[in-house]
Each structure stands twice: as C-alpha cells, then as structure tokens.
Amino acid sequence: MSAVVLPIVAGVDGSEPSLRAVDWAADEAALRGLPLRLVYASLWERYEGESLADDLGRTSEQVTAEDIVRTAAQRAHLRRPGVAVSTDVLPEEPEYALVHEGRSAAALVLGTRGRSGFVEMLLGSVSLTVAAHAVCPVIVLRGSNAHQARAGAHGRVVLGVGEKGTHSASLRFAAEEARLRRATLDAVRAWRCPAHETTDHPLLAGEPARLHEQHATEILDEALKDAPADVDLRRRTVEGPARRVLLEASHEADLLVVGARRDPGHLGLHLGRVAHAVLHHSVCAVAVVPEQG
Template sequence: MNAGVERAHGGALVVGVDGSEPSLRAVDWAADEAVLHGVPLRVVYACLWERYEGAVLARDIGRATELPLAQDVVGTAAERARGRHPGLQVSAEVVFEEPEYALVREARHASALVVGTRGRSGIAETLLGSVSLAVAAHADCPVIVLRGSHDNRATPPVHGRVVVGVGENPKESAAVRYAAEESRRRGVPLEAVRAWRCPAHETTDHPLLAGEPARLHEARAVEELDAALQDLPAGVDVQRRTVEGHARRVLADASHSADLLVVGARRREGHLGLQLGRVAHAVLHHSACPVAIVPHQGHDA
C-alpha cells in the first residue's frame, strides 16, 4: 500500500469548506463517510485573501472582522454535520493559507479528504475547481471529489455499487483495496473494470486472422484484472468486467451507475507537477458520481 495511505490510516476524515453550496453538500457526504468508517470529522476552511482583506476592513471600521467571517463558515459547516449525525465527533479550524496548500498538508494525517466540485468562483458547477484538482493531484491520502446529483449522501446507496478502475500493473492495488473496503462498508458489490484496446497497427483484414489481436489483448486484460483482485479479503462481492475502449471513457460511462468511482494516481517523490495521470484527470472532470483518487508510489506510464 502507498506509504501515504498507511500513514493516514485511522486519522480523522477531513472536509474542505468555503461557504459555498457545493462545499456544504461535501459536508453532508463527509459526515456520512466518517460515520461509515467510525472516525472523527475535521472541518477546515482555508483562505488566504480573508486574512489580508479582513485586516484592512478591520482597520477601516475599527474592529476585528476576519475571524467572525471565517468562523461563521466553519461553524455553519460543523453544525450541519452534527445535525446530520448527532453522535459524530466534529472539530473545525480556520487556516489563513492558500486552500490547496492547507488541504494537502491536512491530508498527511487524514484517513481521507473530501472536497466539493468547485468553490465560490463563477465557473459552472460541472467543471472541476482548481483547488479540488490540486488537492487530488498531491494529497497523500485518498481524496474524494464530489460530483453527480447525489453527491451529498454517501449512504444509503443510490445505485448499489462501487466501481474501481484497474490499471495494467496488478501491483498497484491501493485503489482496489480501498474500493473493496468502501463496497464492504456500504454492503454493495464492487465492480472492477479493466479497459483494453487493440492498437490499429495490429488489426488485419485477413479472414482467418480477423479478431485474433483483439482476443489476445482482451485475454491479457482478463489476466491483469484477476491478478489485481487475487488478494481481496473474503466477503467482498466482486463483479469483473473487461471493456474495449479508452479507460477514461469506459470509467466515465460506468460512473452513471455507481455510488463511488475509485481510481489510482501515481505519486513520484520530488515531482512538483500534477500527479494524476490522464485517466484520473479525465474522470475527475467527467464522472457522473463522486470520485475517489487513491495515491500509490510508482513511475509514470
């Protein structure tokens, strides 16, 4: 398992808020998830501009104003979580820092981190916000980015299935283990999907050989899928599926009938750019359900 995931095991579940409607729906989902895993919920509001603009406003009107504004945001979110699950342990904190940096740091000690699709910008809600993208690309723990019309409830299940995308390397199984645990806790089947493609240069028009390259690629995909699933714990209801096509399209299609879509993301030490990969990046933008990005150590493909 990725070292970051192991280090975070057992920590609080963190949800990033900013006072927007998408972030309040994220609080609902995160509260459900925290109860599901039996961990505390930590609400974090990170905002750099309020530290400075609030200070200017305070000087102009003669009183401190930035903390009440910020505390209103986290206070409302925390009360919303407590109202949804009265027995849930909830803490809240305001951090005067750029949200992406603050949340990535929070992820070092979290069991998982939940963020909304976007914040208070004027960008359409169907697009992924820059903070969500940055956190998903750099966090050490699983990051759940909420998408879809049912993204404010982790339980009870809407579609009754968790989908995980399986890559070419069966050793990169952190995402599979995470997805199996999520499906077990929800009491729903796990659908493991392996997309495959036959390169155009391998096709042939000869009637005796037609389809042979495709069958070989599909058979290899079946083997890779079986290898990735061989160490799953007993009791997980697994449904295997191989599909011809681009992985990003196959998984986006599968998200329409899923409660949660899980994909892996490689992390390379010392690399400062986005560490998502093409498939994870695409499904974050196009999934019809919440997406969990699970990090693992590896090399770029």
C-alpha cells in the same frame, strides 16, 4: 499504546458544493466510525468574501470564517448526530492547507465548484492540486450530481484498473468502501485493439482483439488476487478508451476509485490523463488514492 485515530477531513468554503462535501464526509465518518474535521483555509476570502456576503444577504465585513465553519458543523451534526465534529480556520492558501491536512487524515473530501465563474475555475484547480499531491485518499464530489452525497443510491463502487494493474492501496480503499456500504465492488479494466493490428483475412479476423482482451483479463486477475473474500466482487473487461469506459461506469456508481502513482523525485502534478478526465467529467464522486512507484 492505543492506535491513533485519523479523522475524515472536509474542506469548506461556504459554498453549497462544499456543504454537500460536508454531507458526504459526515456519512463517510459515520460509516468508518471516525471523527470529522472541517477545515476552512481563510485565504479563500480574498476571492470569495464579497460573493459569499451576497449569498447570505450581509456585508462582507459581517461574514467571517467562523460563520463558515459554524454553519458546516451544524449541518454535519444534523446529518450525523453520532459523529464527533471539530473545526479549524487556517490562515493559509487552500491548496497548501489541505495537502498538509491530508498528512494526518484518513481521507479528504472536497467539492469542485464555487459561486462564480472565476471561483469555479479556482476551486477546480484547488481540488485537482490536492488530489495530485495529498498522501491520503482524496474524494472529490462532482457538482453535476444532485444526490452525490447520498451514499448507496446505486449499491456499486467502481475500481478502475490501469495498465500496470492496481496496487494494494487502491484495492484496499475500494474494497473497504464497498464492504461498508454493502455494495458491489465493480473492478473494470479497459482494453483496446490498435488499428494497425486489425486484418481482413477471414481466418485471422478477431484474433488480435481476442489476445488484447485476454491480456486485460490477466491484468485484472493479477490486480485482484489479494481482494478480500468478504466483498461482493465483479470483474469486467471492457473494450474502449479507459476514460470513456470509466465515465460510462460512473453513471451507475456511488463512487469511482482510481489510483495515482507517486514519483518521490517529481515535484509536479501526479495525475494521469484518466484521473484528470474522471475528475472533470464523472457523474459520481471520484476517489483518488495515492500509490507508490
């Protein structure tokens, strides 16, 4: 029996950021040799129909869900002619539809911004909710980067390694992205020396910091012990808050990968402060990869 081929799924809404998400998703599908599925959750229309009509110079009655997915599919075909593209219109709320789609996707790709101030907030909420609850990796494109959908600009994939290390799913995803892009995998572990551990004694100066850095190195080594040998791997420990360290790293990366641990008994959001920060402020695209435990 042949293995099931899961598609790359992109959520579209007709906005320019969502079309850039189509670009990225088409590139991702081409890299991985996978089909591309474009999904529009039609209940977005209650928020977006009028502003979309203004964008297209047509009345809201003339703008249909079919217009949105047709335009997205044409863009994907032009960008990656060899990728098989399918489309679907789902009469559901976008958060529910996309989380459901993630159950049978290799990855979800989303934009972050809509066409108006209110919709920007809404779509940001959709992206955060899907990243928090999807069971597959979710790639969220940052609207501040005009070249965000162009793979390989920096030749670098950054993997954030947390306090408990990085479980296999995040490492596998980041390593595969780096291998397919022929990019360096830059595994980064941030560390800090608590202020109460500093001392003014000249014989002890720097000792607490050295111990914390050594501990960070041990966490990093343990997290990367199963890293594939065919990936160009760079290991770094950097002093500073994890949010700041990873946001600085995003300036010279094509993709920033962070893990999100899942608690099966918890029904709320599953994203920590670091994941929230990079989703809001990263310069490059962010991949949130679900981890168990």
